[in-house]
Amino acid sequence: MVKIETMTIAGLRGVKEPMTLQFGGKSAIVYGDNGSGKSSLADALEWYYSDKIERLSCQEIGNNGIDALRNVRIDKNERAFMTLAMTDKSLNAEKEIIYKKDRLTAKFSNAAAEFQEYIKASQGENFIVRHDKLTKFVLDTKTDKLKSLSEIIGFSSVTAVRDTLKKAVNELGREVKNKGYENQIAQFQRSLLEYLGRNVPDDEKFIEAVREQLAPFGLGEAVKSVGDAPTALASLQASGDEKAIAVLAALEKIKGVTAGMDGKIDLLAADYQSYASQFAQLLADTGNIAKLALLDLLKAGAGVLTGGSYAEPKCPLCLQDKNLNDLQNELLGRIASLSELQGKLSKLEASRAKAKQSAASLRQTLAALLSDAVFKGEGEEKVFSELKKRLEDWAAGINPFEAETSKAVIDGAAPDASLALDKKALVEISGQCDERIQAIRAAEAGNARTAAHTNLSMAVKAYEQLTAMKKERDVIVEQQAALSKIYDAFVQRQKEGLEAFLAGFSNAIDEYYEYMNPGEPIKDLRIVPMTDDDELKGLAIEYQFNGQVLGAPLRCFSESHLNCFGLAFFLASVRAFNPRNGFIVLDDVISSFDSNHRTRFANLLIDKLKDYQIIALTHEKQWFEYFSKAVKGNPHWAVKNIYWDDNKGTYADEAHEDKRAKIETLLAAGKLEGLGNEMRVYLEQFLKEIAERLEVPVKFMFNDRNEDRMAPELLAALKARVDKKSKDDFAAAHGDLFNSLQRSNFIGNKGSHDSSYVPTRGDLNGLWDEIKSLENALYCSGCKQSIATRYASETEKKISCRCGALSYAWK
Template sequence: MAKIKTIKINGLRGVREPLTLDLDKKSILVYGDNGTGKSSVTDSFEWFFYDKIEHLSNEEIGRRKGRDALRNIFIPETEDSFIELTFDENKLDSKKSIDNSLKTFNSNETDDFKKFIASSFSERLILRYRDLVQFIIAGKTDKLKELQNIIGFSDVQNIRDLLKRNGARIARNIKSANYDNLKNVQQSTILENLGQNAYTDEQLFDGANKLIKPLKLGIEIKSRQDINTVLKKIESKEDSELLNQINFYTKVKESVAQIEGNVDNINNSYSTFYDSFNALKKDPEKVKNLQLLSLLQEGKSVLTKDVVENDYCPLCQQEKSKIDLLQDLNFRIEELELLNKEKEKVDNNSKDLQNTIKPNISAIEGLLTEKLFEKEDYKKLKETVEKIQNSLNNHLDESKKELTEKLSDKEEIKFVKKEIEELTSELVKTIKKLTESKEANLKFKTYTKLFQSAKAYVEYLKIEKEQSVLANQQATFELLYEDFIKRQEEALNVFLTMFSNDINDFYTTMNPNEKVEDIKLVPLKKNDELVGITIEYSFFNETHTPPIAYLSESHINCLGLSFFLASVRAFNKESKFFVLDDVISSFDRSHRYRFAQLLTTKFSDFQVILLTHEKEFFELVSSEVKSKGWILNNFKWTKDNGTGIERGIADIKDRIKKKIEDKNTDGLGNDIRVYAERVMKRVALEIEAKVAYRNNDINEKRMAPELLDAVQSKLTKASKELKEKADIPKIKGMPMFIGNTTSHDNSFQESIEDLEAIWEDVKGLIHNFYCSDCDKFLSLKFYDNVENKIRCGCGNLKFDWKK
C-alpha cells in the first residue's frame, strides 16, 4: 500500500507560488486561518485522484468537473498549474497539469499508475466537514445507496435491479401483447377456412387433406412443403385480383379481431389508471406536496453539492446550520416518500395503459398502409378503422396527462365492444361472400381456404413461439432474481456486522463511559426486498433509531467520522493515506482530544493529512501527534504569493525552547502561559477536576488561574501528597498568569531571566502530572483500586488518591 513522500502544488486554487510538503510517508497536522488555502490542498488532491472537484462541479461555477475554477487566476497564461505527488513506490510518482485552455496532462501513463488511480475510486481518501454527516442524517433509501456505492455493492445492486426490471418488463410485454388473444384470432381464421382448429401440424394436414379431397389431385399432404405444392398446382392467375381482396379483408378482420380481444383489457387498464389518478388529484394538498417534494429534493442537492457554502437557508436567507437544514430536508422528504409511492402507482398504471394500447395502435397503423384503402370503394371501411385508431390515440393521450389536468370520463372514452364485434362479423361475412362468389370454381375456393389456413397456422406458431420464449425468459429472470437477493443479503449482512463493529469501536473510543453503544447498520426489508439501511444503537440499554433522535450535533459528527474511518479501514487497499479537512469544527474539547488519540493509536499504520483552522485544537493536540512522529505546519496567505508555509516552529513547546535559547523575550511569556493553560486543561480532564461549565467558545479559552484553582480544589480533596508536591499556589501567584480573558495583558515587564525561571517552575509543575517514560498523564482511568493510587500508564508515576 502506497504512502506519500512529497506533495508539490503550483497555480491551483489559492496556491499561486510553488507549495511543497515534504512528508516522507509521515502524517501531518496543518493549521491555517480560514482563507489561507488549506482547502486548496484538498481540492488539488481530489482533482489528482478523481479528475474533478465535487463542490465546484455545478453550473454556477462551470460544468467541466470544476476545472473552470481550478487554475489560480493570477498564474501566467503560459504557465501550467499542477500538483505533483511522489510515493514510497516510485512507479506511482506523477505530475498532473492543467494549461490555460483547461486541457489536462499526466506525466505517468503506465498501467501501474492507471490501476492505482482506478482503485482510488472505490477507496475513501478525502473527508470534508460538509460531508461529515451526510450518511448519518440521510434517509434510509439514501443510506442504502450511499453504502452500496462505498462498499462496491452499487454494481451488485444494479445487476439485481436489472434482473428485476427485465423480469417485470417481460411480464408487461406478455400482458400487453395478449398472446392468447392473438392466437385465438389466427385459430378463428383456420376454423373459418378448414372447418376445424389446427394446433399441431397433424391437425393442419388432416384438415387440409379433407379440404382438397374433392379435387382428386392424387396428393396426400404430409408436410407444409406439400401444402405449397398443392397451392402451386391449383393456383389461377385469372383470380389474383379477387384473391387480393380476400387477403385484404382477412388482414383487416384479424387486426380488428385483435383489438376486439383487447377491448376489456384497454377499458380495465383505463379504469384503473383513472381511479388512481383522481384519487390522488382530489386532494389538492397532496398535489401541492408532490410539487414541494421536487423542491425539497432540489434543495437537498444544492446543500450536498455545497453550492451554498455558509450556514444559512438559501430560500429564506436566515441563518441556520447546514446539518440542521439537511436533517429537516431528509425528514420532510421521507415524510413525503409515501405520497411519492402513490404518484409512482399512478405512473405505473399509466405505463400499463400505454403498453396495452400501443400494440393495437401499431396494428392499425400497419393496416392503414394497405393500398386498397386508397380506393373509393373502401372509403367507408377506412373511416371505420380510423375511428378505432382515434379512440386508441385518445386513450394514449389521456395516459400522458399531468395531475394538474383533467381526465376524460370513463364512460365517455370507453370502447364499445359490441360495435367492434359487429365490424368483425361483417368482415367475416364479406370474406365468405368473396370466397363463395365463384361457387363453380372449386379450385379457387379450395386455394383461398388452404392459403388462408396455412398462413394463419404459420402466424399462430410464430406467436406461440414468441410467447413461450418470453415466458421462459420471465421464469429464468425471476429465479435468478430470487437467488441473487438471497446471496446479496447474505454477503451484505456479513459486511455490515464487520463494518458496524469498527464504527462502534471508533465511536466509543471518542465517547467513553457514555450510554450510547452497540451501534449497528441494520438492513430494512419490505416485501422480502432490501429497501434501506438504518442506524440502530443502544441508549441506556434501550434500542433506538435514528441517531438524530437523541444525539447532539457533536455526537452525530463523531458518528459520521467513525463511519468514514471504518470505510477507510475496510476499503483502502492501495492507498495507505487519507485527508481530513476541518472535520472537528463542531467537536467539543474532550471529543477533539480523543479524536486525535484515535488517529494516533488506531490509525498509526496510515498516513493522515489533517487540516484545521481551529488554533485551540492545533495547540491542544500538536504535542500528542508530534510525539507520534507527525509533522506540524502552519499555512499563511499573502497577496503576492497566495498560500504558503509559515516558517518557524509550529509546536509551542519547541518555540519556547528556541526563544529561551536565543534569549528572545518577544511573545515568550504569552507562549509559556498558553502552554501552561493547554497542559492544565489536559490535567483537569484526566483527574476529573470540575470546572464550571461554559459554552463551547468560552470552554475552549479557559485561563490558567481558573484551571489551577480547579486542580488545586481536586487535589485538596483527593491527594495531600500530590497537592504538596505540585505547589500550585506558587505557579498561580506568578504575574504572567494575571490578566484579562481577551488579551492576557498585564503590567509585568519580563526579563529573560525571569521567564527562564518561570519556565522551569511550569515544567516542574507539569512533571508531577506527566510521565515521560510512557508519554501518559496521571489519569483516573489508570486508577489502582488495590493501592488506592492514581497513576500514569506504566505506573512509574503514582500518588495516593482518595476517590
C-alpha cells in the same frame, strides 16, 4: 496500500506559487487559519483523482469545477499543476491544467497502463471527507442511504444487475400481454377451423386436413409434410381467385390485429389507473410540491448550520431570533419530508411514462395496420374504406389518455379515472370482416377447384402464422421463466451477502463510534436492510438508547453525536473498501464537535488507524495544539502549518530538511543576501525542538509569545540544562560548543536585520559549520532522532537517542 511521499501544488485554488509538502508516507496534522487556503489541498487531490471537484461542480461554474480550480491570479502562460510522489514510485505523476482551444482541460505526465489502471481504480474509492458531508448518510432517506452505500462499496453494480434482471422479467411479461399472443393464436385457430373444417392442433392434423381437401383432385398423396402443402396447392392450377385471396388475407390480418390489441388495451388500462391513482394521492400535497423548488435552499441552509461557521442565534435568512438547534431540526424535518415527496413525484413520472408508452404502442399498431396497401386499393375500396373509418374513429379514443397523461400535479386537476377504450367496437369491426369473408367464400362455392384453392391458400397462411406466433410466444415465456428463476436466486444471494456485509460493517462503525463516546447511553449502532416482499428497498439506522432499540438518529443524537456517526461511517468505509490507497484526507471535519469528542477523535486517529496515512486539515487552534502535543515524538506523524500571503497565496512551512538543503545550496552558489536570516530561523526551529525533547526550562511568557523565543535565549537555556546534567561528558566530546555558537550567532542576527555589518561568505560558512556541529552532537545519524528525556535511564544515569547509538552521562 500506497501512500503520499510528497505533494507539490502550484496555480490551483489558493496556491499561487509552487508549494511542496513533504509527508514521507507519514500522517500529518495541518493547521491553517480560516481563509489560509488549506482546503486547496483537498480540492487539488479530489481533482487529481476524479477529474472534478464536487462542491464546485455547479451550473454557474460548469466544467466539473475545473474552471474554478485554476488560480485566478496567475497568467495564462503560467503552469497550474499538482505533483504526487507516492510510496510506489511507479505511480508518481504530475497532473496539469492546460488550455485546449480556450477551454481548460487536464493531462497526466504518467501514461503507463499501470498508472491509468490505478487512477481508474481510485475513482471507486472514498478517501476525502469534508465537514458538510459528514452527516449526509445519517440524514438521507432509506432509499438514498442504500444508494449512497451501494456507490461506496461497489454494491451499486450488484444492484444494477438485479434491477436489470427484474426489468427484463417485467418487460418480457409486458411483451406477452402487449402482443396479445393468446388472442391472436385463438384467431388463427378459428381461421383454420373455418377454412379446413376441423381443428388442427399440430402438424399431423394439419397434414391430414390438407390431404382431405386435395383428395378430390388426386393430389392428397403428394402431401407428406407441412412443407409439401404449398407445392401441392400450386398443382391445383386454379385461376381467377388471386384477388379474392388477397382481400381475404387483408381481412384476416385486420381480425388478427384487432384480436391482438386486447392485451394492449388491458395494459394501457392498468398503466393508466396506476398513474391516475398516484396522481390523485399527490394532489393533497400540491402546496408542498410548489415548495420543492426550495429543497436545495433548505439543504444549503442546513449545511451552513451544521458547518459551525454560523453561530448567531437568528435565522440566517429572515434574521428573526431562533434557537439554532431548533432551527436545524426544523430544516432537517422539512428536508426529509420534501425528499420523500420528491421520491413520490419520481415514481409518478415513471408511471406516467409507462402509460404514455402503452398508449403510443396502441396507436403505432393501428397506424401500421392502416398503412396497408388494401386501404388504398380498388375493387374492395368500399369495405376497406368503411373499416378504415371505423378503425380511425376507434383510435380517437386514445387521445384522452394522451391528454390526461400530460397533466401536471401542480395544476391541481386530477386525471379522468373513468377513461376506457371500447373493446366492443373492435369485436364489431372483426364481425364486419367475417361478413365480407363469408360473402367472398360463398361467391366461390360453385367452383370446387377455386374454392379449394382459396381455402387451402388461407389455411396455409394461417398455419404458418400460427406456428410462428407459438414459437415466438414460447421463446418469450421460456425466457421469462428462466430469468424469473435467476432473479429469485440472485435476490436471495444479494440479501444474504448484504446482511453479512452490514453485520461486519456495523461492527466497525460501532467500534469507532463508541471509542469517541465511551460510557454513553447510545451504543450498538447498526445499519439494517429494509425489504418489501424480499426485495431490498433501502437501509435504516438502528441503535440502542438506554437498552431500547430505536431508529431515526435525530430523536436522540446531538450534533456532535451525528458527526461522530458520520466520521465512524466514513472511517469504516475506508477500511472496508479502499484496497489501493492508504491515505485519508479530513478537511475541517472537527468544527461542530464539542471538546470531549475532539480529543477522543484525535486519539481515535492516532490509536485505531495506525496503518493509514491521515492528512487532517483544521483551523481549530486548540484541537491542533492538543493533536500536535499528542503526536510529538511519534515517528508516524508530522505537524505542518499552512499560511496565507497576499502576494504568493497559500504557502507552507518548509520542512527542516528542505531548509537545510536550501541553505547549503545558497552557500555553495555564493548567494549571501538574506542567508544569515535563513540560518537564524533554521537554528531557532532546531533549538525549539531540542529544548522540548530535553525539557529545557525557559522563562514563562504569556500565550503565543512562547512561540517567539529567540536563538540566544534558547541557547542559554539549553547550555544551562546540559551543564547541569552532563557538563563533563558533553564538554569532553564537544568542547565549548555552546559559547562558540552563541558568539557566532551574532552573524545571523546582524545578517537578518538592517545593519551596516555585512557578513562575508567565510563568516556564514563558520556559523553554518557550528550549527551543524551542534546538530551532530545532539542528533543520531542512525535513527535520525535527538537525545531526549524519554530515552533517559535512571539506573545507568544516561540519556540517549531512540536507538541508543548516541548517548551522554545524565545526572
